[in-house]
Amino acid sequence: MSFNQCEQAILNSCEQLFEDALSFTEDMVQQYGVLNHEQGVLDIVERQLCALKLPVERVAMKHSDMCGHALYAPVPWDHENKYNLVSQLNKGAPGKTLVLNGHLDVVSSDPADMWTQAPNQPWRKDGWLYGRGAGDMQSGVAAMIFAVHAIQHAGYTIKSPLIIQAVVEEECSGNGALACLQQGFGGDFVLIPEPFGPQIYAAQVGVLWFKLLVRGRPAHVLDTSAGDNAIEKIQKLIPWLKSLEAELNELERPAPYDQIAQPFNLNIGKIKGGNWASSVPAHAEMEGRIGFPPGMSASHIMQRVNDCIEQAALKDKAFVSQKPILRFHGFRSEGHIVDTGHAGVGLLANCHHTLLGKEPEHYLSTCTTDLRAFHFYSRTAGTCYGPIAKNIHGVDECVDIESIRHTLKTYALFISRWCQLEKK
Template structure:
């Protein structure tokens, strides 16, 4: 796929479009208040109900008729894009609002996730992470940037058009999903139940730029067992925590190999696009006992074009080599399990009409060409690409410290996202004036 885009000439904003942009300004304070309401629910994994309730209520109040789209585990788990997880999500659901399903015209999907990652330890934050606050042009709180402000902007872009006196007559679908941060199964459930479109737009917090591609991501767990003993003679035991740590250099070697030998264009311009992260470790049960068990959870990135099976095999081969060469594993083999993300990377089709129209909307508002952003993470965009070869991209607010301490989003960048989405929707789809 080419990453060279021929940008269209800047289009003047029409009187009708200006009405829509003025409407965006008039509802903007509601966008911020809606974002703060979502942030205050702290929708971490398996505790998303509060934020779902907030969004369902707001969609209803905006006359956007939300419906609950359940995860349906049995229907999902046989799908090749399903990411196996350790928890039950049969009781979970996403929220979908459909305008004009089956109508003539190009269809559009606006997709955003409601779930957030843990903010622990919360005492590192300036204020409690689930109590949003504004300071010097930034809105703070877990999820403010990633990505509840974007969800608010995309929903209110639709509302602003209607508030300005227009009716959207072409097909448009809003998806507010769960489990983006760990599996992507929420968006997959929506697509698997027929809620697709011709183009997908996701307001992830990468700023007012065109998202051009993303890496693959694999999650895995490694568990080792040791031999418990009293610390009066530690040599009588085998320390599982220390034993587990011996595997990390081997995994770092795999990371180095991926970055040295698999950095093909466009990722060849980056020194290290494929990152290993040891995200969680636990083990033992008593400070004065040699620990008998330990486990780590990790994430590794891999290049577009490499399949999930290929990267899983590479991780497996890496551990097998460690077992063969390190005598510490002679007595008992580590247990390797894959869970959560097994998501392949892809590049965005930069010649698609949707990309050109989004670029044109950006130019009309800013009088400048949009920058491009090549990502070293993953988003739910992959589900649209691999499920139905639906084109799409990300374009959203500017955030800082996402997944970190004092996460925040630039308030004016939310306004920019709101207006760009409203202008894009008005040009991509079909509108009728009610006045």
């Protein structure tokens, strides 16, 4: 490892501040910022930015401005009163703008009684920090914010333009990042500390969310044949959707996803129906997600899902009386291939090599991130590089503590080499 005096001072600063970054992560985890309950974590981050003497402003999610944009994901909830947090340094200064982006929202931890400890009460064990959001991705948010602070703490001022974005709704729509970009908080290169470990994020798939509603006919269970069971009917659609999943994976795996046996996954994530155990259910609803290859448009996969359900309704006599109702909400996010030849990616790889003494591996993602917003909105180059996490979206989610330290140092080193610094 070879560092100049400035870099060594910054890395020393990272060490001195590391426990503060961990405590900040734990503060965010305690807020349990699930969808439409993000205010607590927003308050924590805003206070932390102010405490670090970083400028902060609230960037509203204006439905009227976003709804006409091609990247907007329609959602059934109100986000008119929601906002993201942005810290913008040196607007208009010479140099290329670096953006650090991370999301604050987390997914539900239910059922909480499956966890070893309460999911919103972080705990440390054997080098891991546990809690919902610890990995995905509040430790990454802490690392990127404290990377900026570490440079200032080491006695240097960042003179180049830099933007920190802490956004909401990454887990369901991407509308938070879109709102920031629409209101001018973009840049020339973006780094996102998603918890895929210290490797170069090289591609991500497209993701589509959908909802199906099936009607039945209610009846007393003394004669179930007099009714039409909506819950049983809706389950008949799953094999049809699985056949679409198989088709995508068997016939439509473009490079580099031809390296992965099944990159485009279907998930039936939610199902509900009926209203009484002794009544034949008259309604059932199912929500799901399907991945699709880079290069395929959102409108195309929507049509494919629609055709799949149409075929099911046509060929299964269970749907003779009424077809399933298909709706799309949330993600309709196209996939893309990262430009790993970009100078920013090369600089990140150089920082990785300087710290670890080896070249970083590349990672092909079978999910999506807010990186797509930057790619499709303004063709902004960027990648993800972050801590190592386990059980994200699962029980006992946790993040490797030493990997947070490495992420903090890598981001601080990257900023020092990307931006112009001045000794205070």
